[in-house]
Amino acid sequence: QVQLVESGGGLVQAGGSRRLTCAASGRTLRTYTTGWLRQAPGKEREFVAGLNWFGRTPNYAESVKGRFTISRDNAMNRVYLQMSSLEPEDTAIYSCAASSSVVVPMSDNAYGYWGQGTQVTVSS
Numbered sequence: 001q002v003q004l005v006e007s008g009g010g011l012v013q014a015g016g017s018r019r020l021t022c023a024a025s026g027r028t029l030r031t032y033t034t035g036w037l038r039q040a041p042g043k044e045r046e047f048v049a050g051l052n053w054f055g056r057t058p059n060y061a062e063s064v065k066g067r068f069t070i071s072r073d074n075a076m077n078r079v080y081l082q083m084s085s086l087e088p089e090d091t092a093i094y095s096c097a098a099s100s101s102v103v104v105p106m107s108d109n110a111y112g113y114w115g116q117g118t119q120v121t122v123s124s
Contacts, residue, residue, distance in 0.1 A: 002027040002113050004096045009118030012086055016122075020081040022096030022115060029077055030055070033099045036070060036081045037108055038092035038120075048094070049081060050104030059104040063089075086122045093117040 008020040020036070035050035049070040050059045058070050069082040079096060095118075097111035105111060 002029070002032060002098050004098060004113055004115035006094065006096050006115040006118040009094060009120045011121045011123060014086060014088055014122055014124050016086050017082070017084040018086065018120060020083070020094055020096075020118060020120070022079040022081075024077045024079070024098070028074070029072060029079060029098065030074055032113075033101050033104055034070075034072065034079045035097050035099065035104060035111060036079075036094055037097055037111075038090075038094045039117075040089075040092040043092075045095075045108050047106045047108070050106075051079065052104055053102060057104075059106075083120070086120075088122045088124045091120060091122050093119050 003025045005023045012018050033052045036048040038048050039045040051070050055072050067085045072079045096115040098113040099111045
């Protein structure tokens, strides 16, 4: 099994940037497809970005394309989410998740392993 811990959340002004880190232990992330999902207050959790086993072909939600970048550091066993041009609508709890799927799942029920989440608040 893999354990995931997110960090990097906080308060940021609109238009600013933030990098989230997902540190994995227990197993290498190279054997998982990894994703970032978020849940805003009063809303359902939604897919943000994902990276498959091979670390290629990232997938992004339309709302974050061109602003967010997912990447993986195999040596450090970490996945990152670089967020730029942040908007108040990006305010949410961001969670890192891992799946055994070969392709990036958009649905949160396809992810079997989750971190505790990190809060990102974007002020206008």
